[in-house]
Amino acid sequence: MILTLRSWFWISPDERRRPVPWPVLLLNWLLAFFLLALVCFYSFSRLRYNWNWGTVGGYSNFFWRGWWTTLKISVLALLLSTVIGLITALARRSGFLVLRAVSRLYVELVRGTPLLVQISFAFYVVADAFRIQDRFLVGVSALSLFSGAFISEVFRGGIESVGASQLESARAIGLTRFQTYQYVIFPQAIRVILPALAGMFANLIKDSSLLSVISIEEFTWNAQQVSALTYSNFECYIPLAIGYLILTLPITLWTQWLEKRTTYET
Amino acid sequence: MKLRATSLCKSFAQQLVLKNVSLDLENVRTLALIGPSGGGKSTLLRIMAGLEIPDSGSLSMNDCEVVYREKELLEHRRTVGTVFQAFNLFPHLTAVQNITLALEKVHRYPAAQARDIAESILERFGLSAHGHKPPAQLSGGQRQRVAIARAISIKPKLLLFDEPTSALDPEMTAEVLEVIEELREEGRDLVLVTHQMGFAHRVADRIALLADGQIVECGPPEQVLDDPQKEITRQFLAKILKY
Numbered sequence: 001m002i003l004t005l006r007s008w009f010w011i012s013p014d015e016r017r018r019p020v021p022w023p024v025l026l027l028n029w030l031l032a033f034f035l036l037a038l039v040c041f042y043s044f045s046r047l048r049y050n051w052n053w054g055t056v057g058g059y060s061n062f063f064w065r066g067w068w069t070t071l072k073i074s075v076l077a078l079l080l081s082t083v084i085g086l087i088t089a090l091a092r093r094s095g096f097l098v099l100r101a102v103s104r105l106y107v108e109l110v111r112g113t114p115l116l117v118q119i120s121f122a123f124y125v126v127a128d129a130f131r132i133q134d135r136f137l138v139g140v141s142a143l144s145l146f147s148g149a150f151i152s153e154v155f156r157g158g159i160e161s162v163g164a165s166q167l168e169s170a171r172a173i174g175l176t177r178f179q180t181y182q183y184v185i186f187p188q189a190i191r192v193i194l195p196a197l198a199g200m201f202a203n204l205i206k207d208s209s210l211l212s213v214i215s216i217e218e219f220t221w222n223a224q225q226v227s228a229l230t231y232s233n234f235e236c237y238i239p240l241a242i243g244y245l246i247l248t249l250p251i252t253l254w255t256q257w258l259e260k261r262t263t264y265e266t
Numbered sequence: 267m268k269l270r271a272t273s274l275c276k277s278f279a280q281q282l283v284l285k286n287v288s289l290d291l292e293n294v295r296t297l298a299l300i301g302p303s304g305g306g307k308s309t310l311l312r313i314m315a316g317l318e319i320p321d322s323g324s325l326s327m328n329d330c331e332v333v334y335r336e337k338e339l340l341e342h343r344r345t346v347g348t349v350f351q352a353f354n355l356f357p358h359l360t361a362v363q364n365i366t367l368a369l370e371k372v373h374r375y376p377a378a379q380a381r382d383i384a385e386s387i388l389e390r391f392g393l394s395a396h397g398h399k400p401p402a403q404l405s406g407g408q409r410q411r412v413a414i415a416r417a418i419s420i421k422p423k424l425l426l427f428d429e430p431t432s433a434l435d436p437e438m439t440a441e442v443l444e445v446i447e448e449l450r451e452e453g454r455d456l457v458l459v460t461h462q463m464g465f466a467h468r469v470a471d472r473i474a475l476l477a478d479g480q481i482v483e484c485g486p487p488e489q490v491l492d493d494p495q496k497e498i499t500r501q502f503l504a505k506i507l508k509y
Contacts, residue, residue: 169354171317173368173416174344183367187358264358265402 049234056235059226066222067243073140073218074205074247080144081204085151092156103152110149115210118142123214139211147204154196158189190262198255202248219243267328267424267455268292269314274323276309283309284320285479291472296456298470298487300463302502305476307459308428314457315426316342327424344372347417351429353409355401361388361412362397365419373420387415391445407438414445418454425449427458463506467491475499 008024091103110118122142123135132138162185170180209220220240227236271289275282284306291297299307312318313325316332316339325332332342355364365384369375375383388397391411401409410430417425427446431439443465450456450469460466466473467487474484475498482498483490494500 165350165352165354166356168317169350169356172315172343172348172350172354173420174340174372175368176340179371183371184356188356262358264400266357 051235052230052232053235055230056226056232056239059229062222062226063219063239063243066217066219069217069222070205070208070219070243071247073136073143073208073211073216076140077143077147077204077208078201080140081147081151084144084148085155088148088152089155089159092152093159107149107152110146111153115143115146115207116213118146119210119213135214135216139208139214139216143204143208143211146207147200150203151197151200154193154200155189157196158191158193159185161192162188187262191259191264194255194259194262198252201251201255205247205251206244267294267297268326269294269297269457270326271310272324274310274313274325275321276306276313276318277321283479284313287323287476287479287481289474289481289484294455294472295453296450296458296470296472298466298473299457299459299476300461300466300473300502301476301482306479307476310476311426311428311457311459314424315346315348317348344420345422346424346426347420347422348426349410349413349417349428349430351432353401353406353413353433355409355413355416357401360398360400361393361404361415364401364412365416368416368420383419384415387419388412391415405438406434407441410434410438410442411445414442414449418449423455425454425456427456427460429459429461431460431462461506463491463503475502477502 008027011020088103088106091099092107094100119139119142122145123138127133127138166184166188167180170184175183208218211218212221212224215221223236223240227233230236269289269291271287274284274287276284283304287306287310299310301307309318313320314327314332319334319339333339355361356367359367362381362384365387366375366377366380369380369383370377385394385397388394391414393408393411393415396404396408396412401412404412410433414430430446431442434442439462443462446456446458447465447469456469458466458470470487472484473487473490475482475490475496477498482496483494489495490499491503494503
């Protein structure tokens with residue numbers, strides 16, 4: 001196989017269904033990283049800034065502790081928000097009109113108001129009234145409720161993307177409502193849901209930083225502490241960014257892998 | 267089969283689609299419903315399939331009254347096989363899985379047995395080589411034959427076809443009609459909505475013409491198609507046979 005210079009960088013439209021050879025893929029990925037590095041290198045080279053990595057490095061246990069807390073919050077909120085999203089999406093389609101109204105109200109209120117306000121309200125008003133003092137519990141719940149509202153809309157979109165003829169077919173062969181969701185709707189909806197869901201999950205992880213307002217000592221809170229103690233900014237923010245990326249990237253990759261597995265021709 | 271419909275009425279959004287439809291058929295193997303579009307034939311078929319609930323009136327099959335309540339309808343649907351115009355196969359499942367889904371999850375066959383049933387029907391329909399393929403990789407005629415295989419796999423007491431060849435080109439229409447004729451020869455009870463007059467003439471022993479929500483004429487094909495008594499029937503046939 002003779003590769004022309006052009007074929008290292010360009011695939012014509014009729015070739016786009018075929019997989020790209022790995023050396024070509026590698027080259028282009030390296031090129032992308034190189035361009036990114038170039039921009040970063042140039043920007044930082046223009047910056048007049050006294051790097052102080054040594055001092056910040058002394059506080060590395062702050063970062064670890066915060067990152068670990070954020071990981072715990074994220075995993076719990078991810079699971080909880082998925083459950084909330086699913087229940088809300090199903091309630092929206094329920095025969096009971098009050099369930100529909102409740103889910104609609106919930107989604108609109110949560111989507112339309114700032115997370116910051118919701119977290120404060122949840123902790124200082126609701127949790128206080130019910131005498132719940134566990135910040136972590138309240139924080140995870142508030143975050144899950146926030147994210148669940150968005151996720152429910154993603155689920156609803158996916159469910160509604162399954163055509164009426166599919167539901168009719170399921171009815172005709174005698175599947176129950178539950179079985180119809182299990183064997184017909186979800187396996188088809190998942191394709192539509194996954195890409196949007198990956199974005200929602202990444203947002204959730206980053207939104208967990210707002211839990212610092214109720215003094216949950218998560219990743220961002222810790223980074224800010226170190227920043228204040230050492231009078232350094234970027235030395236704290238760069239590890240912070242990388243730490244979040246380590247959490248979000250596996251989710252994106254995982255959903256992409258799932259997407260490939262659940263895909264089918266139409 | 268014995269089929270009795272008494273004063274069936276059905277309307278959609280203020281529009282009366284069936285107006286007091288009554289039928290009384292005994293010892294019929296194949297009933298063909300014909301008539302102009304919007305005449306109500308598909309709605310009547312869907313009421314038979316338990317997919318639509320009539321506003322009033324009743325329907326009984328083989329002296330068994332169809333109860334139009336969700337729970338009973340679910341049971342009813344499990345005993346009839348319905349084939350749709352647009353095939354309505356499940357795109358995420360293979361041909362075999364399309365058939366085994368109902369066998370396993372509704373009729374509780376063990377997986378291996380369901381698979382055997384599916385494969386033997388596909389073999390009969392000349393689709394052995396396509397069992398592992400999803401619907402997207404099958405031709406229209408093959409899809410419809412898989413849909414028919416799905417419908418008969420559960421050993422239905424009645425097979426319902428809603429314009430099974432309307433979405434197919436002539437060559438594929440032939441392969442699907444052959445399968446339907448074969449089923450009739452096997453002695454299965456069929457009801458089909460069709461625009462294929464020649465086919466209706468050949469396979470049906472009763473033809474009912476529905477127009478404007480009413481049964482205009484009902485009788486053996488020699489009578490309805492060759493010697494129509496009503497003006498509406500004559501007009502309809504003249505129009506459809508012209509092209």
